[in-house]
Amino acid sequence: MPELPDVEVLKGRLERTSLGRRISRVEVRDGRVVGEVSARGLREALEGRSLRRVHRHGKNLFAGVEGGGWVLMHFGMAGGLSHLPGTEEEPPHVRLLLGFDGGDRLAFTDRRALGRVHPIRDPESFVREKGLGPDALRVDYPSFRERLGGRRGAVKSVLMNQGVVAGLGNIYSDEVLFRARLHPRTGADRLGEEDIRRLFEATGGVLQTAIDRGADPEALPGSFLLPRRREGARCPRGNGEIRRLRIAGRTAYYCPACQPGRRES
Ligand SMILES: [Zn+2]
Known part of the structure; x- marks a missing residue:
């Protein structure tokens, strides 16, 4: 199960490959990935925009979207992110695919389909609503x-x-x-x-x-x-x-x- 270090590594991957890139296409391959939200809700939150910043709290990754709003990524038991340049073949178990201008893609993979990607208001209220303690790496x-x-x-x-x-x-x-x-x-x-x-x-x-x-x-x-x-x-x-x-x-x-x-x- 992805724990804090795994999610920190995924955060770095997202920062290096995907920040500031215009998302031209959002493919929800498995409706479970968006949780309570509809696939359309996620498409509307992301299509035509770019991710501007990333924040991690515990095992949760948050991507700030251009123009406001945030998207939560939680990796469940077996989730991950793969950046696919050009024509590189998709890995197995892709639940969600973001296509960028220029043709490269970001795949949210999850063998167990327990991970979630969906819009939230902001990280602070998410952390409060879920009753999460302080981040284990930043706590004093x-x-x-x-x-x-x-x-x-x-x-x-x-x-x-x-x-x-x-x-x-x-x-x-x-x-x-x-x-x-x-x-x-x-x-x-x-x-x-x-x-x-x-x-x-x-x-x-x-x-x-x-x-x-x-x-x-x-x-x-x-x-x-x-x-x-x-x-x-x-x-x-x-x-x-x-x-x-x-x-x-x-x-x-x-x-x-x-x-x-x-x-x-
Ligand atoms: Zn010993």
Whole structure:
């Protein structure tokens, strides 16, 4: 599932290839992609105009449209963006295609068809209406501590709760917990000041490193968990084997030696 680093990479792709280009054609190939809005609504919002700016909040990408208005892109479980110059063939699972003057295209692809692209008023009201927490890469420490501390539930679930901080999903929350040396089931309300400080630093560090490496978990440094996120793999710190467990319906990977569980008091 595209998480904050993936969406940041897609944001860069959109900026490099599509800003300021006049959209001559909007093809909605799958009506599900526009959500509650009609295909016609999206066409009217985009055809004949260009995208002027891009903004990301958590896993959401927003494109500001010439003349006002915004379009939301949410990538669901498997969404992505491909820029297709000239006659380059389309990738599979194209749900929406924007054609630019000059013939190149931007394809919104999605194997699972859970992603959405539709007009919204503006990013601020979208974030407010959805109840999203601050962006996980831009949040400051006092706000992070206030939003995380005292929450009930496993720290893994709390980190993935988009209403607490927006941007972390199942994959990168594992890396954050590994770097902060916290067992994924630790109750968030049992975290001390030092734990929260380590979590905050791990969150920023992991997300920025992932973005710098093109959001490819396999390209992360050898000291990271994600390149070997599978049961029985050797911990990169060399002290144990990676294990997995289910938390709130998701699979967490962790090192029991680096991330020991707390004894209940
Ligand atoms: Zn370890």
